[in-house]
Amino acid sequence: MASTSPPLKDELDIVIPTIRNLDFLEMWRPFFQPYHLIIVQDGDPSKSIMVPEGFDYELYNRNDINKILGPRASCISFKDSACRCFGYMISKKKYIYTIDDDCFVAKDPSGKDINALEQHIKNLLCPSTPFFFNTLYEPFRDGADFVRGYPFSLREGVPTAASHGLWLNIPDYDAPTQLVKPLERNTRYVDTVLTIPKGTLFPMCGMNLAFDRDLIGPAMYFGLMGDGQPIGRYDDMWAGWCCKVICDHLGLGIKTGLPYIYHSKASNPFVNLKKEYKGIFWQEEIIPFFQTLTLSKESTSVQKCYIELARLVKEKLGTIDPYFLKLSEAMVTWIEAWDELNPPTKHSSK
Amino acid sequence: MASTSPPLKDELDIVIPTIRNLDFLEMWRPFFQPYHLIIVQDGDPSKSIMVPEGFDYELYNRNDINKILGPRASCISFKDSACRCFGYMISKKKYIYTIDDDCFVAKDPSGKDINALEQHIKNLLCPSTPFFFNTLYEPFRDGADFVRGYPFSLREGVPTAASHGLWLNIPDYDAPTQLVKPLERNTRYVDTVLTIPKGTLFPMCGMNLAFDRDLIGPAMYFGLMGDGQPIGRYDDMWAGWCCKVICDHLGLGIKTGLPYIYHSKASNPFVNLKKEYKGIFWQEEIIPFFQTLTLSKESTSVQKCYIELARLVKEKLGTIDPYFLKLSEAMVTWIEAWDELNPPTKHSSK
Numbered sequence: 001m002a003s004t005s006p007p008l009k010d011e012l013d014i015v016i017p018t019i020r021n022l023d024f025l026e027m028w029r030p031f032f033q034p035y036h037l038i039i040v041q042d043g044d045p046s047k048s049i050m051v052p053e054g055f056d057y058e059l060y061n062r063n064d065i066n067k068i069l070g071p072r073a074s075c076i077s078f079k080d081s082a083c084r085c086f087g088y089m090i091s092k093k094k095y096i097y098t099i100d101d102d103c104f105v106a107k108d109p110s111g112k113d114i115n116a117l118e119q120h121i122k123n124l125l126c127p128s129t130p131f132f133f134n135t136l137y138e139p140f141r142d143g144a145d146f147v148r149g150y151p152f153s154l155r156e157g158v159p160t161a162a163s164h165g166l167w168l169n170i171p172d173y174d175a176p177t178q179l180v181k182p183l184e185r186n187t188r189y190v191d192t193v194l195t196i197p198k199g200t201l202f203p204m205c206g207m208n209l210a211f212d213r214d215l216i217g218p219a220m221y222f223g224l225m226g227d228g229q230p231i232g233r234y235d236d237m238w239a240g241w242c243c244k245v246i247c248d249h250l251g252l253g254i255k256t257g258l259p260y261i262y263h264s265k266a267s268n269p270f271v272n273l274k275k276e277y278k279g280i281f282w283q284e285e286i287i288p289f290f291q292t293l294t295l296s297k298e299s300t301s302v303q304k305c306y307i308e309l310a311r312l313v314k315e316k317l318g319t320i321d322p323y324f325l326k327l328s329e330a331m332v333t334w335i336e337a338w339d340e341l342n343p344p345t346k347h348s349s350k
Numbered sequence: 351m352a353s354t355s356p357p358l359k360d361e362l363d364i365v366i367p368t369i370r371n372l373d374f375l376e377m378w379r380p381f382f383q384p385y386h387l388i389i390v391q392d393g394d395p396s397k398s399i400m401v402p403e404g405f406d407y408e409l410y411n412r413n414d415i416n417k418i419l420g421p422r423a424s425c426i427s428f429k430d431s432a433c434r435c436f437g438y439m440i441s442k443k444k445y446i447y448t449i450d451d452d453c454f455v456a457k458d459p460s461g462k463d464i465n466a467l468e469q470h471i472k473n474l475l476c477p478s479t480p481f482f483f484n485t486l487y488e489p490f491r492d493g494a495d496f497v498r499g500y501p502f503s504l505r506e507g508v509p510t511a512a513s514h515g516l517w518l519n520i521p522d523y524d525a526p527t528q529l530v531k532p533l534e535r536n537t538r539y540v541d542t543v544l545t546i547p548k549g550t551l552f553p554m555c556g557m558n559l560a561f562d563r564d565l566i567g568p569a570m571y572f573g574l575m576g577d578g579q580p581i582g583r584y585d586d587m588w589a590g591w592c593c594k595v596i597c598d599h600l601g602l603g604i605k606t607g608l609p610y611i612y613h614s615k616a617s618n619p620f621v622n623l624k625k626e627y628k629g630i631f632w633q634e635e636i637i638p639f640f641q642t643l644t645l646s647k648e649s650t651s652v653q654k655c656y657i658e659l660a661r662l663v664k665e666k667l668g669t670i671d672p673y674f675l676k677l678s679e680a681m682v683t684w685i686e687a688w689d690e691l692n693p694p695t696k697h698s699s700k
Binding site: 109132133134135136137141143144145146147148149150151152153164166171172173174176177181184185186187188189190191192196197198199200201202203204205233234236237240256276280283284287 | 459482483484485486487491493494495496497498499500501502503514516521522523524526527531534535536537538539540541542546547548549550551552553554555583584586587590606626630633634637
């Protein structure tokens with residue numbers, strides 16, 4: 001990153017689900033303009049999205065998705081920001097950064113604008129350490145290292161598949177917490193990045209998230225949400241649970257912490273409650289399912305892992321609600337569509 | 351903690367292994383003076399330790415330990431700060447804070463002196479959340495909570511057994527890292543506390559550590575180090591591995607992060623290398639042992655867990671070096687000595 005060219009300029013796409021806010025891209029212009037944007041419109045295809053001058057972008061609405069995927073478009077959510085995962089699939093780049101349009105540039109404690117994308121790239125290009133906890137957190141940062149007692153055999157680390165960034169101002173709370181604490185704001189800047197240990201699940205938020213498509217892309221499916229579905233706001237959670245168990249199985253890492261964005265507005269807690277309420281009790285069974293599942297040795301690629309996971313979802317979660325049978329089928333359809341748009345190369349290990 | 355009396359004044363002992371530095375207690379006076387100190391002298395019993403006026407303390411040297419424990423004194427290390435664990439055993443309080451005499455009061459980013467003990471007490475009195483990772487870290491801090499997607503059934507948390515604090519200035523590095531990076535200083539104040547997830551081991555440093563004796567005390571054994579032993583500087587690591595697997599088994603939590611102390615001087619890396627070198631390769635086998643062991647359902651108390659662990663150490667680590675056979679015996683002796691000094695009460699679940 002010594003050159004003046006922005007890091008990974010030709011290897012990263014920024015995926016944004018709809019842009020309802022004209023200020024959004026203006027605010028990010030210094031950081032995003034060098035990169036290619038993929039905008040996935042989540043609602044009415046007849047409405048047009050305004051993109052300010054100077055940005056290099058492609059835009060997909062529902063009609064485009066239907067045209068490109070044909071019957072397989074059924075796996076892409078409609079009228080929900082979960083549709084963003086179509087952008088992950090259509091991209092041809094190695095890295096993806098995805099961000100919501102109500103997320104603005106945050107300031108670090110010194111008052112300087114945070115270049116979120118640059119920090120995500122640092123996180124992704126640096127190994128993860130999921131097998132043992134380092135008490136000084138990210139051992140590869142300037143001024144840090146592995147502490148006494150950290151096994152030397154584990155210091156090389158493993159490739160980082162995803163970088164989960166955080167939010168100042170409006171925290172990412174569920175509807176009940178939003179209702180109970182309407183005034184709570186996150187003002188604490190925690191200056192750290194850490195690897196989420198192997199075997200530990202976490203709530204992955206899609207607001208400020210980067211990942212390596214080559215390493216984990218096919219598992220970054222945001223499920224069936226929104227129009228015609230019984231739940232919403234679990235799209236990124238679903239992807240997070242799936243990605244984490246697959247990363248654990250394949251020996252890949254996921255980091256969380258820096259960078260922060262400024263989350264400008266809370267979504268409506270009453271609307272959210274309606275979207276979430278089934279998820280809130282379903283997750284009490286889904287999470288033990290993910291915590292205890294074992295993928296087979298034969299699942300040696302992300303695609304194979306994901307297909308195995310789809311089968312387990314059908315077998316073990318189908319009893320909760322027929323929704324999970326539909327989701328299991330959509331997971332398979334997603335992989336078929338992914339492979340169609342991303343045919344295996346000679347380098348791929350599928 | 352609304353009263354003006356220092357928190358847990360009558361329920362906490364501060365355990366210090368020798369005090370070579372007269373400034374040490376003077377610097378901590380505002381914070382430590384209200385508490386009772388237990389000083390365990392690690393070297394020549396004929397040398398005297400100067401304790402400034404105004405402190406309430408008891409001091410034990412090797413002769414005292416021999417007198418109190420008789421033949422069981424063999425489990426307490428000599429000429430090594432590992433002897434501090436005698437203080438954990440002789441204490442009658444519920445909580446212990448232990449600190450090294452080269453650790454001074456650190457300043458937070460605003461320049462204010464950090465009351466390390468107060469933060470440890472906060473950590474200990476607040477539940478831990480080892481079963482799922484909260485991306486905003488400690489959910490019980492002011493201005494924080496559980497994020498969207500955190501299962502509600504896990505939000506009550508579990509009791510916190512230990513609080514592991516960190517160090518500004520000289521980081522706790524092993525001898526090889528000290529030799530490679532002699533000038534590295536830790537200047538990053540990471541404003542967070544987090545629960546180390548279930549199933550994840552960490553390198554527990556004894557420099558700045560607090561714990562609940564009732565919950566985990568009998569597992570806080572610092573092993574056989576120093577005089578007559580083949581290794582040193584693995585006392586706290588050993589205790590950390592044992593405590594973590596026992597906490598995981600019994601459903602208890604361990605936190606790490608705040609508070610920071612200021613670690614004033616690095617120990618000599620050449621001396622450290624001599625103490626550590628066997629540990630550095632032994633740990634490559636010891637850590638997989640701890641990562642994969644399972645304690646039985648019958649081990650329902652810390653003592654029972656520790657006795658089972660001693661048996662497993664003998665069986666599985668005895669092949670590495672005869673040292674582990676001796677250590678296994680010392681672990682049993684430690685529990686016998688603990689139970690002699692801390693006879694079970696009607697409330698105890700042994």
